[in-house]
Amino acid sequence: MKYFALKIAYNGAVFSGFAPQRTAGITSVSETLESTLLALGIDSPIVGAGRTDKGVHSLGMIVRICTKDCWESERLYELLVPKLYPHIRLRALWEVSKDFHPRFSAYARSYIYIFSPHYLLPFFSSFIARESLGDYCALQECLQLCVGEHNFAFFSKTGSNPTTTTRIIYSAYISPRIYAGQQCYVVRLVGSGFLRAQVRLLLGACFAVSKGIITKDDFLAQLNALRRSYSIPVDPQGLYFGKAWY
Numbered sequence: 001m002k003y004f005a006l007k008i009a010y011n012g013a014v015f016s017g018f019a020p021q022r023t024a025g026i027t028s029v030s031e032t033l034e035s036t037l038l039a040l041g042i043d044s045p046i047v048g049a050g051r052t053d054k055g056v057h058s059l060g061m062i063v064r065i066c067t068k069d070c071w072e073s074e075r076l077y078e079l080l081v082p083k084l085y086p087h088i089r090l091r092a093l094w095e096v097s098k099d100f101h102p103r104f105s106a107y108a109r110s111y112i113y114i115f116s117p118h119y120l121l122p123f124f125s126s127f128i129a130r131e132s133l134g135d136y137c138a139l140q141e142c143l144q145l146c147v148g149e150h151n152f153a154f155f156s157k158t159g160s161n162p163t164t165t166t167r168i169i170y171s172a173y174i175s176p177r178i179y180a181g182q183q184c185y186v187v188r189l190v191g192s193g194f195l196r197a198q199v200r201l202l203l204g205a206c207f208a209v210s211k212g213i214i215t216k217d218d219f220l221a222q223l224n225a226l227r228r229s230y231s232i233p234v235d236p237q238g239l240y241f242g243k244a245w246y
Contacts, residue, residue, distance in 0.1 A: 001066050003100060004073060006033075006080075007092040012057040012236065013126035014087050019051045029088065033063065036083050040076075042067050049102035049244040050109060053197065055236030057127065059112070060091065060243040062102040102244065108170060108190055110242030111199045113234065114177075116184040124180050129238030133185065134210030136174075142206040142219055143172040143187065151225035155202045156195035165225075168192040188242070200233030207234065 010029055018029045030046040037044055044065040052058060067076070077093040084090050099105075115131040133139070146169045153165040169191045177184045189199060205222060208214045208230045218229035 001098075002069055002071055003064060003066050003096050003098055004071075004076065005094055005096045005100065005102065006063045006065065006090060008033075008058060008061050008063060008084070008088055008090055010058045010061070010088045011086075011126075012052060012055050015054065017052055017054045017056070018048055018058075018061070020046075029058075029061075030063075032084070032088060033065075036080065037065060039083065040079060042071070047102055049106055050194070050241055051196070052239075052241050053200070053236050055126070056239045056241065058241040061241050062106070062244050062246075064096065064100060064102050100246075105246050106193075106244040108192060108245040109194065110188060110190045110244075111194065112240040112242045113187040113189075113199070113203055114179070114184060114238045114240070115187075115234075116179070116182055118182045120180050120182055126237050128179060128184060129235045131207065131234060131238075132211065134207060134212070136210070138216070139206050139210040140174055142209050142216070143174060143189075145216075145220065145223060146172045146189075146202065146206075150223055152195055152198055152202070152223075153225045154222045154228040154231075155198045155205070157197040157201075162195060165195060167194060167198070190242075197233055200236065200239065201231065203234045204232045205230040208232070 016026045016028045020030050021028050033046050047064045049062040073093050073095050081090050115129040117133050120128055149168045151166050171190045174185055174187045177186050205219055209216055209219050214229050221227050222229045
């Protein structure tokens with residue numbers, strides 16, 4: 001058997017999420033990959049670096065597949081690019097060892113959130129979230145408070161049952177951008193890993209502080225796993241899995 005890593009970008013607006021749903025009429029990213037590979041005679045499990053929710057996009061999700069020894073990376077790449085397009089763009093494909101695991105081999109991952117306080121044209125609504133800003137400095141301060149090792153138990157959806165809820169955030173910042181001729185903002189988080197819905201819940205609480213819905217002390221109490229102060233996630237539109245580092 002051969003093992004290959006695929007780097008893919010995808011439009012999360014047309015998928016139910018990354019993880020398989022196994023429900024008629026509902027299509028996930030992994031199921032689309034599976035069916036495309038089956039059309040080439042490749043029956044392979046799909047192992048990803050993360051699991052994005054419905055509506056969440058990817059710029060560089062890493063996926064591992066296995067094939068028979070007869071497959072070469074160049075030929076497989078040539079065949080997959082047109083078959084996956086337009087909702088999935090295969091950006092790179094290379095051979096890896098059997099021990100390579102997109103999730104467990106990664107030492108860092110990034111997420112990007114793009115939002116605008118303006119109502120943009122509908123062509124951008126699936127890719128740039130509409131979110132009022134509040135106090136920019138307060139939002140920036142909350143993001144800085146996230147940097148370091150924390151117990152993110154109260155920034156995770158229930159039911160995932162991870163081994164530990166402690167994660168390390170290496171960097172977190174916001175910067176202004178102009179997209180579609182309008183003022184937008186980009187938040188970038190880099191961490192050792194992220195719990196289920198952690199990014200959306202974390203940003204939801206940061207925005208709540210910036211708007212005066214909760215206080216900074218409330219946010220710190222939740223960040224220190226003392227109590228839950230806010231549990232409304234930001235919209236998935238505008239959220240992107242950025243990249244993984246190995």
